[in-house]
Amino acid sequence: MNTNFLSLTLELFVGFFALLVMTKVLGKNQITQLTPFDFISALVLGELVGNAIYDKDIGLHYVLYAVVVWGALIYVIEMITQKFRQSRPWLEGTPALIIANGKINYDELRKNKLDLDQLLHLLRDRGVFSIREVEYGVLETNGAVNVLRKHKYDIPINYELNIPFRQTALPVLLILDGEVVDEGLLTIQRENTWLKEELFKRGISGPKEVLYAEWLEGEGLEIQTY
Incomplete structure (x- = not known):
């Protein structure tokens, strides 16, 4: 045994x-x-x-x-x-245009064994709750649906709102589950002592009390304790 x-x-x-x-x-x-x-x-x-x-x-x-x-x-x-x-x-399949010019392509739905309830569910996964919002809908080979909204339902972009350009930065993880992420400190070129001082300023005795902490250039630290 x-x-x-x-x-x-x-x-x-x-x-x-x-x-x-x-x-x-x-x-x-x-x-x-x-x-x-x-x-x-x-x-x-x-x-x-x-x-x-x-x-x-x-x-x-x-x-x-x-x-x-x-x-x-x-x-x-x-x-x-x-x-x-x-x-x-042949090996991966091809995307299917299931909504075109705001109209559901029923033949493509049948060909891909997709009913209307499933289509509505996939659209809701994309934050779309009505067919009227969709100009084009593409059924991808992995089963997801990607949509191009009609202009009046589309989300405005910064360019259209004339918002001034600002450099986008990635947040850097510094503490996870009470453990200091050394790679994050190295990325922002800071020392462990600096991190402990920042925690102390916020009334936190040390990293062990922190569930999650990140650094974002221009906005500073985001800290969430247990």
């Missing part, structure tokens, strides 16, 4: 890290831009590892073999779609 537990533990560790490495190799699109092909690939890869781990007749080397071979196939497909544009419609 102990041998079985040891073997299972080893296979779980190997399977876990093998999948982690494979995810890094295949890139972030496996998660952030999940196409139908990517979704199926991720399911099959997880299923292969799961079966290999819990099947007593399959050893550790089969776990690695399953991950490497299936991951290699996915990687090859990704390379093909990057190098050969013509292959993308």
